[in-house]
Amino acid sequence: MNIVSAQLGNSLYNCVRSNLIWPLWTRSHFTYYPTSLGTGKRMNMFNAINNAMDLALDEDKSALLFGEDVGFGGVFRCSVNLRDKYGSQRVFNTPLCEQGIAGYVISNRKLYEMCTNINNQIPRGPIKAKGLILACIRDPNPCIVFEPKTLYRAAVEEVPTEYYTSELGKADILRHGKDVTLIGWGTQVHVLLEVAETAKSKLNIDCEVIDLVSILPWDTIAICASAKKTGRVIIAHEAPLTQGFGSELASYIQEKCFLHxxxxxxxxxxxxxxxxxxxxxFYMPDKHRCLSAINDIVNF
Structure with a gap:
């Protein structure tokens, strides 16, 4: 294994040194499937997030925006120009402590999932990101929106420019099907949409694709209804298998839908x-692994 890793590392290094084309497998592992509402302004996800925070600061004069580098526009430019517009008393940087940030993230990511009074939301694109952020700002409970970094610029949609909110705790059924239920959130939703198309065209398997959107609270009604309809459920997420949120979903589905x-x-x-x-x-649950899982579960 160490020999293979070293050889692969040397191969990639040589590609950079000689300006060769990168191998195909190093490219993005998903194809983006945009949501369409018919009208709006073309935005990528960081534009939509910036627009949401702009609207929130404009509507509520008591609203504040603070965090690491947000006064300068943020590392990913999500807060660009907001300090100039609303002033340094409302948009400002917080002190930095990289060791503290790393330790906090490692120790508390799981805590967020276990604390039922903290809303956890993960958008799949710009329209959903804006709606979730504005909904979370209005919600009286603590809320966290996890933004998939790879989608900041890769995800582009026609986003409504007005103030709107997305319902918290509500899953989106993006594709209806009768044979297998595919559940994901964030970037993984786009992997599953492509896999569903392939399964239909190549294997004649009709998959239902659900974007969970909200990790807590999550939409038990929509998930169980789909599981009972198809009788087969696959959960895909980027987190590791052990202690990943998929284990909570799988346990609940097995308990509530077992006879179906x-x-x-x-x-x-x-x-x-x-x-x-x-x-x-090699780490990501890509379309090939997901398609293999569909074939396995149908032929169980």
């Missing part, structure tokens, strides 16, 4: 191991 299931709930996830960024394509 044709096969055990299956999970397609990241691996239970740390990995360097260069090996990310």
């Amino acid at each position: 299931l044709e096969a055990p709930v299956k999970r397609v996830t990241g691996w239970d191991t740390p990995f360097p960024h260069v090996f990310e394509p």
Whole structure:
């Protein structure tokens, strides 16, 4: 394994040194499927997030925006120009402590999932990101919106410019089907949409694709209704298998829908191991692994 890793690392290094084309497997692992509402302004996800915070600051004069580098526009430019517009008393940087940030994230990501009074939302694109942020700002409970970094510029949609909110705790059924239920959130939703198309065209398997959107509270009604209809459920997420949120979903579905299931709930996830960024394509639950899971669960 170490020999293979070293050879692969040397190959990638040589590609950079000689300006060769990168191997195909190093490219983005998903194809983006935009949401369409008919009208709006063309925005990528960081534009939509900036627009949402702009509207929130404009509507509520007591609203504040503070965090790491937000006064300068943020590392990903999500807060660009907001300090100039609303002043340094309302948009400002917080002190930095990289060790503290890393430790806090490692120790508390799971805590957010276990605390039922903290809303956890993960958008799949610009329209949903804006709606969730504005909904979270209005919600009286603590809320966290996890923004998939890879979608900041890769995701582009026609986003309504007016103030609107997305319902918290509500899953979106993006594709209806009768054979297998595919559940994901964030970037993984786009992987599942492509897999559903392939399964239909190549295997004649009709998949229902659900964007969970909200990790807590999550839409038990929509998930169980789909599971009972199809009898087969696959959950896909980028987090590792062990202690990933898919285990909570699988446990609940097995308990509430057991007599309706044709096969055990299956999970397609990241691996239970740390990995360097260069090996990310091997870590992600890509379309090939998800399609293989569909074939396995149908033939259980």
